[in-house]
Amino acid sequence: MTQESDIGPYVQSVDRAVELLGAIAAAGSASSLTELAHECGLHRSTAWRLLVTLERQRLVVRDPRRGRFVLGPRITELAAVRTHSDIVHAAQPVLEQLSLETGEVACLGVVEDDQVSYVGEVIPPLTSEPSWIGMPVVLHASSMGKAFLAAIPEPRALSIVGEHLTRYTDSTLTTWEELRADLQRTRGRGYAVCRGELEEGSWGVAAPIVAPTDGGVVAVLCLWGPDRRGDETRLAALGRLARRSARELSMTDGRGAGGTF
Numbered sequence: 001m002t003q004e005s006d007i008g009p010y011v012q013s014v015d016r017a018v019e020l021l022g023a024i025a026a027a028g029s030a031s032s033l034t035e036l037a038h039e040c041g042l043h044r045s046t047a048w049r050l051l052v053t054l055e056r057q058r059l060v061v062r063d064p065r066r067g068r069f070v071l072g073p074r075i076t077e078l079a080a081v082r083t084h085s086d087i088v089h090a091a092q093p094v095l096e097q098l099s100l101e102t103g104e105v106a107c108l109g110v111v112e113d114d115q116v117s118y119v120g121e122v123i124p125p126l127t128s129e130p131s132w133i134g135m136p137v138v139l140h141a142s143s144m145g146k147a148f149l150a151a152i153p154e155p156r157a158l159s160i161v162g163e164h165l166t167r168y169t170d171s172t173l174t175t176w177e178e179l180r181a182d183l184q185r186t187r188g189r190g191y192a193v194c195r196g197e198l199e200e201g202s203w204g205v206a207a208p209i210v211a212p213t214d215g216g217v218v219a220v221l222c223l224w225g226p227d228r229r230g231d232e233t234r235l236a237a238l239g240r241l242a243r244r245s246a247r248e249l250s251m252t253d254g255r256g257a258g259g260t261f
Helices: 012-027 033-040 044-056 073-102 143-150 154-161 176-189 232-249
Strands: 002-005 008-011 060-062 069-071 105-112 115-122 192-195 202-210 217-226
Touching: 008 012, 012 033, 012 044, 012 060, 012 069, 033 044, 044 060, 073 105, 073 115, 073 217, 073 232, 105 143, 115 143, 143 154, 143 176, 143 192, 143 202, 143 217, 154 176, 176 192, 192 232, 202 232, 217 232
Parallel strands: none
Antiparallel strands: 002 008, 060 069, 105 115, 105 217, 192 202, 202 217
């Protein structure tokens, strides 16, 4: 039913559904139909219909044994969409400036659970490098992937990649011990380095972008290009540049310094 209010027309059922979501979130534990109906001032039948609809959209989850409700995975997914949008918006001008200054490909990967995916990139106009947008990152054989792995606890990193790693080139790290040592070096300098580990002749550097609220890694900034462009000294300079830019992005949500992703 649509009703009028002092802020214009609104849909009462949506209003009530949001109240139910708020009550579930505030409860701090699984809530029963009776508890939620009472908290929101609804008839049990009304609350039930709304909860079933929310469950269908995965906004709430019902324990089939106890019949109690908690917030569903769709809540997190929707929040992640906003998070990714903010990061991409904030990073785009940074990527453009980095690519212009260095002549390298500048790209951004966002973290989703145990995966990293390319979501933004700037390719110099005089190169013929292919786009990686939408592609998953090979974690153990790329600077972007190693920057992510170095930013999370070692047990989690091991559980993601495993003991034995796929070889792509002669330079690929193929054991956990090799990768672990590399990740320790990455933490020490603040950026990851990849020297032809996924593709021969392709070098890259990357640094993690973290959330100011909890320090968790939310994205990774990367610069990469052909190894013929320079030597180890240039690679280290690019790494420091990536690290500085990633730290600046860690302090913004695309609307100004000090925000949160």
